[in-house]
Amino acid sequence: MLPPTQLPPQAFDVWDKAQHAGGFAVLTLLCLPAFAASRLRVFMxxxxxxxxxxxxxxxSGWRTGDPMDWMADVAGVLAGLFLHWAASKFRHRTTTDLPDAQ
Known part of the structure; x- marks a missing residue:
């Protein structure tokens, strides 16, 4: 659902862009476990x-689309991909650094 917005559109709202990026970063992190073999597909x-x-x-007639919102979405997806990559590197490093149990 696309409810009408209360505020008039602004030239550039940092908080709005941060919400877009954060939301899409979370979506990316949720999608990657299901489609880990195809990160490019998740991105696309x-x-x-x-x-x-x-x-x-x-x-819709009562909302406006903003290309900058889409760019923030893509930035969020890239951030999610980076976080997933960094976490996997950290997990790999910590598991290979463990001493062998004898």
């Missing part, structure tokens, strides 16, 4: 999803 589908959200807002 979430980027397309972000575009569709902005198009839906634009055609």
């Amino acid at each position: 589908w979430l980027a397309i999803y972000g575009v569709l959200i902005e198009v839906a807002q634009q055609v």
Whole structure:
């Protein structure tokens, strides 16, 4: 559902962009366990999803689509991919650094 917004659109709202990026980072982290073999596919589908959200807002008549929101979505997906990669490197490092139990 795309409810009407109370505030007039602003030129650039940092908090709004942070919410977009954060939301898409979380979506990425939730999608990756299911599609870990295809990180590129996760990136592409979430980027397309972000575009569709902005198009839906634009055609709704009471909301406006913003290309900068989509860019924040993509930045969030990239951040989620990076966090997933960093966590996997950390897990690998900590498990290989453990002494052998004898």
